[in-house]
Amino acid sequence: MNNINNSTIFVTGGAGFIGSYVVEELLTHSPKKIIIVDNFVRGSNRNMVNFIQNPIVEIIEGDIRDVALMDRCIAQCDYVFHMAALRINACAADQKAGFEVMQQATFEIANLCVKHKIKKVVYSSSASVYGLAQNFPTPESDNPYNNQTFYGGAKMWGEQLFRSYKFMHGLDYCALRYFNVYGERMDTDGKYTEVMIKWLDCIRDNTAPVIFGDGTDTMDFIHVRDVAHSNVLALLSEATDEAFNVGTQTETSLSQLLDVLLKVNNCNLSPIYKEANSINPVSRRLADISKAQKLLGYEPTITLEQGLTDLSTWYFDNQKQVNE
Numbered sequence: 001m002n003n004i005n006n007s008t009i010f011v012t013g014g015a016g017f018i019g020s021y022v023v024e025e026l027l028t029h030s031p032k033k034i035i036i037v038d039n040f041v042r043g044s045n046r047n048m049v050n051f052i053q054n055p056i057v058e059i060i061e062g063d064i065r066d067v068a069l070m071d072r073c074i075a076q077c078d079y080v081f082h083m084a085a086l087r088i089n090a091c092a093a094d095q096k097a098g099f100e101v102m103q104q105a106t107f108e109i110a111n112l113c114v115k116h117k118i119k120k121v122v123y124s125s126s127a128s129v130y131g132l133a134q135n136f137p138t139p140e141s142d143n144p145y146n147n148q149t150f151y152g153g154a155k156m157w158g159e160q161l162f163r164s165y166k167f168m169h170g171l172d173y174c175a176l177r178y179f180n181v182y183g184e185r186m187d188t189d190g191k192y193t194e195v196m197i198k199w200l201d202c203i204r205d206n207t208a209p210v211i212f213g214d215g216t217d218t219m220d221f222i223h224v225r226d227v228a229h230s231n232v233l234a235l236l237s238e239a240t241d242e243a244f245n246v247g248t249q250t251e252t253s254l255s256q257l258l259d260v261l262l263k264v265n266n267c268n269l270s271p272i273y274k275e276a277n278s279i280n281p282v283s284r285r286l287a288d289i290s291k292a293q294k295l296l297g298y299e300p301t302i303t304l305e306q307g308l309t310d311l312s313t314w315y316f317d318n319q320k321q322v323n324e
């Protein structure tokens with residue numbers, strides 16, 4: 001039986017967008033201690049404002065490539081959420097760093113989890129492992145050969161590493177393949193999500209939002225709080241040696257996304273369409289979430305309309321604070 005209550009939990013990347021929500025949800029289950037290691041390349045104190053003063057959370061500014069630090073942290077823990085990673089663009093820009101952070105550090109962490117008899121690892125994977133999937137909705141059994149990115153390859157390798165460690169060493173784990181995560185604290189210049197922020201800027205400035213391409217590319221948008229909840233469910237469940245899609249099983253085109261964003265902001269701007277400046281090799285995303293529903297009891301709860309309302313409020317409030 002996995003149990004958060006009274007457990008010590010390690011969260012790599014806990015100062016980041018998704019990690020900070022995972023820590024917040026873990027805290028509602030009364031753990032003994034949570035240890036966060038983050039090097040703040042993307043994470044921030046601001047993301048952690050709801051728990052930065054909490055005495056049971058130890059926040060360590062450090063690097064997951066520091067094996068001695070990982071050893072000290074993991075030695076104290078029952079469970080590990082491995083969430084620290086470089087983003088897809090950062091991996092493409094610097095493949096050596098991509099290898100060191102996504103693969104080498106994950107390898108050392110997996111070894112330390114075996115050494116210190118960690119009860120379960122929850123590994124943040126990604127829908128990027130599919131590239132342009134073969135089937136829609138995409139089940140976890142879709143093969144990864146269409147992935148063309150270093151990042152997607154590294155995530156698939158991480159999943160396979162944990163599979164082999166379950167097989168060789170009995171290390172329990174679940175891998176979660178998040179789809180297009182959005183919500184308050186999101187990265188404002190991410191590859192897939194930047195479009196929402198750019199459009200919010202247009203709404204603020206009363207200028208026409210631009211859609212690159214014909215607006216028919218689709219994504220499966222999942223709110224960050226639902227993603228955090230899937231992490232907690234994965235830890236608590238008896239499921240092991242499994243990968244799960246974490247999406248909504250709803251396909252939203254760019255044009256539909258803009259419509260909802262304009263609607264929740266009571267805005268009637270019309271978009272302008274421009275030729276896509278690069279070919280998006282992944283023109284479609286739609287998760288089959290039935291496996292997570294069945295084995296984890298996962299159910300997305302936040303509609304796109306609600307999520308975009310909250311995101312807009314957060315973004316505009318934040319800007320007010322910066323300008324004050």
Ligand SMILES: NC(=O)c1ccc[n+]([C@@H]2O[C@H](COP(=O)([O-])OP(=O)(O)OC[C@H]3O[C@@H](n4cnc5c(N)ncnc54)[C@H](O)[C@@H]3O)[C@@H](O)[C@H]2O)c1
Pocket residue numbers: 012013014015016017018019037038039040041042043044062063064065082083084085086087101124125126127177178179180181182187
């Ligand atoms: N946001 C998405 O849409 C999405 C989709 C699929 C998968 N993921 C995965 O989910 C996880 C969390 O992503 P996120 O969106 O919260 O991104 P994020 O960048 O906000 O969080 C990652 C955190 O890891 C930290 N980090 C990076 N390199 C580190 C290092 N060497 N040592 C210590 N800390 C380091 C960063 O500072 C950051 O706080 C990642 O593994 C990511 O690949 C995210």
